[in-house]
Every structure is written in C-alpha cells, then in structure tokens.
Amino acid sequence: MKFTALLVCAIGLFGSVRSAQVTSSTVKVGGPGSCSSEGFNDPGRLADGVTEASATYALTLDAGAKVLTAVVTNTSKVVPGVNNPLLTDVYFNAPVQVTAMSLSSQSSAGGQQPAFALTFDADLFSNPNPNGADGMGAFCVRLQDTGNIEGAIANQDADIWVKPPAQLALGATTFVLDLTGNLAGVTASDFTGAFSKTPPGNKPSHAVGHFQAGGVDSVSAFISDSPEECFLVMSNQPGSSTWIGPDPTEYGFGTQLGQISEYYGVTVQAPLMIRLPERKLHLLAPQVWQQFSLQVLMWNPAFSPTNPEQYSGGMKVTIYEDGSFRVSKFGSEDGISVSTKIVRVADGRRYLSFPFTIAGL
Numbered sequence: 001m002k003f004t005a006l007l008v009c010a011i012g013l014f015g016s017v018r019s020a021q022v023t024s025s026t027v028k029v030g031g032p033g034s035c036s037s038e039g040f041n042d043p044g045r046l047a048d049g050v051t052e053a054s055a056t057y058a059l060t061l062d063a064g065a066k067v068l069t070a071v072v073t074n075t076s077k078v079v080p081g082v083n084n085p086l087l088t089d090v091y092f093n094a095p096v097q098v099t100a101m102s103l104s105s106q107s108s109a110g111g112q113q114p115a116f117a118l119t120f121d122a123d124l125f126s127n128p129n130p131n132g133a134d135g136m137g138a139f140c141v142r143l144q145d146t147g148n149i150e151g152a153i154a155n156q157d158a159d160i161w162v163k164p165p166a167q168l169a170l171g172a173t174t175f176v177l178d179l180t181g182n183l184a185g186v187t188a189s190d191f192t193g194a195f196s197k198t199p200p201g202n203k204p205s206h207a208v209g210h211f212q213a214g215g216v217d218s219v220s221a222f223i224s225d226s227p228e229e230c231f232l233v234m235s236n237q238p239g240s241s242t243w244i245g246p247d248p249t250e251y252g253f254g255t256q257l258g259q260i261s262e263y264y265g266v267t268v269q270a271p272l273m274i275r276l277p278e279r280k281l282h283l284l285a286p287q288v289w290q291q292f293s294l295q296v297l298m299w300n301p302a303f304s305p306t307n308p309e310q311y312s313g314g315m316k317v318t319i320y321e322d323g324s325f326r327v328s329k330f331g332s333e334d335g336i337s338v339s340t341k342i343v344r345v346a347d348g349r350r351y352l353s354f355p356f357t358i359a360g361l
Helices: none
Strands: 004-013 016-029 055-062 067-074 086-092 100-111 116-120 141-145 169-180 207-214 219-224 230-235 242-244 252-254 260-265 273-275 288-299 309-311 314-320 325-330 336-338 341-344 350-353 356-358
Touching: 016 207, 055 086, 067 086, 100 116, 252 309, 288 336
Parallel strands: none
Antiparallel strands: 004 016, 016 055, 055 067, 067 169, 086 141, 086 207, 100 169, 116 141, 207 219, 230 260, 230 288, 242 252, 273 350, 288 309, 288 314, 314 325, 336 356, 341 350
16 A cells, blocks of 8 residues: 655635645665566565665655656665666656646756656557557556666665766656646555556566666666555456466465466555447447456455455446447456546546455444
8 A cells, every 4th residue: 555645735814725736755665575677586686696776766646736746765775886777768657537747857966967758658558659668567657767877876875886986877866747637636656556568578667766776887777666456357247266476475375267368456545447349329239349358366464464365346347339338247356456447637537447446344
C-alpha cells in the first residue's frame, strides 16, 4: 500500500471559501524485494551482482494548478572507493485522467544542473509504448538524462563517481511537470500506485530507475520498486491451472482459470483498466471485440499470516466492438471481491476498470 498525505489550504471571508488540494506520495526504487534487469534481485543490483542501487521519487500533486513536482534522490548504497551508481533514467506512471504532460523546469541541489528530457505516453493500452524499462514493463513517464551521464543524478553522500562531482546533479533533483486533463479526485498516490504495462517484460512495477557506471567495472541495470502481492490474471476460459508469480516471490497460485495468458500487478487503489472501443450504434448485433476470463490473486503473509493466499471468484468478460460489454461471475472467492466500473477521461476515452476489495483492509 502507498501512503498519501493530504494537505488542504483554505482562505475564507464571510463564508466564501477558496481552497486548493495538494497531495504527496513517495515510491522507493531498489532495496528489499526489488528486481534488477540483470537478474540480481532482492535487493536489485547492477550487472556485477554486487553493487546495490536505489532512489526515492517523492511526488507532490497540486490538482487545482495541474502541476506535479517530482523530487528524485539517488540513495544508492555507498561503498568507499567504489564508483557509486548514477541515475540516468526515471520511470513512473500516471493515471488515465492525465492526457498530456510537459516538463516546465528541473534543478538539482548541487553540482551541475540536470538536462533531462521527458517522454510521455498517455495511453499504455495502445501502441507505440516508447517508455519500456528493460523487463519491468512500459511506463507513462520517462525522464532521461541527455548529457551522456554528465548531469546524471548522483548520491551526494558518495565519495567517488565515474565523473567529477562538478559534472553531476548532486542531491535531491526536482522536476516540475505541467499536466493536462480533468484531475478532479486525482491524488499523488494515483501516480505512485499505477503499474507499468507488461509485456514488454514480465515484472509489473510502480517505478524504475536506470542506473549506470557503478561498481568496480562501471556496470548498469534497470532497478524496480518492490513488487506487489496482488495480481490480476487472465485466461481464455475457466479451468484449474497453477500460475507461478514473477520474481522475486515466484509463488505458485492455484487458479480457477485455464492456462494464464496475461497478468498484471494491481492494488486496491490501482485496479486494472482496459480501454474500450468508441461507442457506436449498430442496426445488427455487435461483433465480439475481446473476450477473456479473469481472477484476482494475493499472496501476503504479513497482512494475513493465517491465510496468506486469498483470491476472488472468476469473471468472464465480453467486450463488443460498439463499446458495450457483458460480465458474468463464476467459482468461489476467499477474501477478495472483484467488480467492474466505467472510467471516462476528459479527451473522450473510456476504460473498463476492475476494482476489488480485500476483507479486513
């Protein structure tokens, strides 16, 4: 679960109140449970299998002003005399309500000022997906250093890097992003809680960092945050297959589905959403556009030590080319209940969401 702090500022005169909503949420890349594109997991490490890399992304959303501020800090473990990893690419997601994003300013606490470029993908459900993070899925947001490591984000507490400190962005580095869309009800946790889309890769993540030039051999890797315990799995039909979750947990779930064809990381705050076709009128019965069965699974001994594996019943979903859909439920559930909801975006896009609840949460 992601922690969200809510700050409400109000100025009023004779009952006339003007208010602005600001929310904050932080996600940590690296550390216990994190994954590496090089296969060295928990914690995620660079290609030498030894050097640990990590960072924090502290996001503050001013929904009224439509401004997102991302403070990125490289917190990679310091080993005296060994090149500390440099953060050159920052990946995180955005809720579907954000239809466009631009980078208005960037600054570092010390050293060289950063020169990162923003690539934004408003719709992960349609190709192309330009922000693939080697094994960790595709993201909405990528901030990429354009200085060939110079200006990369460095841990200011380290004693040595592959570049002189005057050529690096030292300490907390701040990016100010202007947003477009209807942000009513959107909070910072909708950014830190949203997942990358897989494939590409097979490890759905909230955030990823690309770290370079670290360790004795100046190696690199993409490092994720620690994975969630909940997954939404899909199949062509009901059944009774076993599905093995991704690294590093690799837990074997018993499902009420046939062979699993797709899976997604999900949370209560960030359920799966599938884009629907545009609404159309048909004189004849509409054709099937997509059909699948799904189930939500959880493995969480910390949350429920006496019943760590919980699951929803199955749901058969048929989406038609005219934008309508039909669902039917089957099977049994243990602690998790899943439903459907339509989400409409300001630019006209419609999504079918699969929110779920967990007993006791």
